[in-house]
Amino acid sequence: GEKVEQHESTLSVREGDSAVINCTYTDTASSYFPWYKQEAGKSLHFVIDIRSNVDRKQSQRLIVLLDKKAKRFSLHITATQPEDSAIYFCAASSGGSNYKLTFGKGTLLTVTP
């Protein structure tokens, strides 16, 4: 089955800098790659996703890059703010099914003022 590795378990940046979180996946059939954010003591909420038919997607300060050859995708947060501090989870889905959504282990991002 699919395995998703999230390379950074923790990441600390200064406010205003960029943060990059990297993930790799194993299943070449994976076609859907969402990112979720979990703030301290709260549940997960969706932040951005990318599908395999594109290699870049941007939503305000969030950019997702997908390299299908390398089976790698990454989340870039530009101009970080303290409220960006949270755990970020990447995920990959083979066959486009949410049931087969496999999550990475999460990256704790801390943005210091």
Place this chain on the structure above:
Amino acid sequence: ETAVFQTPNYHVTQVGNEVSFNCKQTLGHDTMYWYKQDSKKLLKIMFSYNNKQLIVNETVPRRFSPQSSDKAHLNLRIKSVEPEDSAVYLCASSPDWGGVTLYFGSGTRLTVL
């Protein structure tokens, strides 16, 4: 804005007891899920219910059983809990089956003594 409601928020019980968690979504979604998040924040799918079809993750022990009265409700029963069941159980819903955003509830934290 919360639209996936879980009760209770916390539950403490002893080994061997039966517990039941409730989940209701008001988004009109067709698909609902149960995820388990362990102490290391690792997320794993347990069950998915789509248009009255239940998909069971084969790695889930038989003491876990989902219960659905309609597409807005998906409850989780654990018969005879064990210490390794201590975790946060997250309910989620999505509009459809594949490659779409998941909306998570706030979770039920289970502690098994």
